[in-house]
Amino acid sequence: MSISRERLSPEQSRAAALEAARRLLIDEGPQAVTLKAVAAQIGKTHANLLHHFGSAAGLQAALAQLISDRVCAGIAEAVERSRQGEADPIEIVDRTFDAFGREGAGALAAWMILSGNRDALNPILDSIHQLVDRLGEGHEDRPVHETTLWLVLAAIGDSLLGEPMAEALGLARGQAREVARRQLIGSTRLEEGQRQ
Incomplete structure (x- = not known):
């Protein structure tokens, strides 16, 4: 389920991405936690998530944290x-x-x-x-x-x-x-x- 494309602060964007990643992890398993899947969940682009996390590994590390x-x-x-x-x-x-x-x-x-x-x-x-x-x-x-x-x-x-x-x-x-x-x-x- 995507959320609307509203303008979020960098902190809100990052928090929304991490919450979407956590939901994907729980619902579908760790292999589902990709930049593309998380971006789709929050209505952002792959590039936007790269900006916040640097890589898929960065997203996973932030999720682990x-x-x-x-x-x-x-x-x-x-x-x-x-x-x-x-x-x-x-x-x-x-x-x-x-x-x-x-x-x-x-x-x-x-x-x-x-x-x-x-x-x-x-x-x-x-x-x-x-x-x-x-x-x-x-x-x-x-x-x-x-x-x-x-x-x-x-x-x-x-x-x-x-x-x-x-x-x-x-x-x-x-x-x-x-x-x-x-x-x-x-x-x-x-x-x-x-x-x-």
């Missing part, structure tokens, strides 16, 4: 609320799995790696690293980095192979998420017990 910023903000909020007793640790798992699955970050990351565009992953990796460092401040007694590693890898794996693997093993589709929930709750209880 947008997704990682949203993902990290949501996870940070869930962690802080959990630490204050306002949210269940399960929300952290759900937000992580949703980000890599439903929001398309896992497919985008895999596609970038397989297409040789590894550098475009840097925004995602940098955002996660900054988030983990921030969440670890004052909680040096907790394995924040290790927990993040296994949780992100589980979420990426589930986003790419979760459905066929669960089906092959005769398990429910959400089983990997459930295992991650139990793992996080168990490690949280263990940490709390060790601190007492």
Whole structure:
């Protein structure tokens, strides 16, 4: 669905393009995120998008940055609320799995790696690293980095192979998420017990 050709500021044009790219990613997969397809979605030209992003790889890197910023903000909020007793640790798992699955970050990351565009992953990796460092401040007694590693890898794996693997093993589709929930709750209880 194209939007009307109204005059947008450069920031609005860029934001509209990234939102269209995110929708294409979610609806059709990472291979659908092309300059031509995004331009068609927002009623702009291919040249206009080249001006904003420089290349398809630039568009993908900007999309990765947008997704990682949203993902990290949501996870940070869930962690802080959990630490204050306002949210269940399960929300952290759900937000992580949703980000890599439903929001398309896992497919985008895999596609970038397989297409040789590894550098475009840097925004995602940098955002996660900054988030983990921030969440670890004052909680040096907790394995924040290790927990993040296994949780992100589980979420990426589930986003790419979760459905066929669960089906092959005769398990429910959400089983990997459930295992991650139990793992996080168990490690949280263990940490709390060790601190007492």
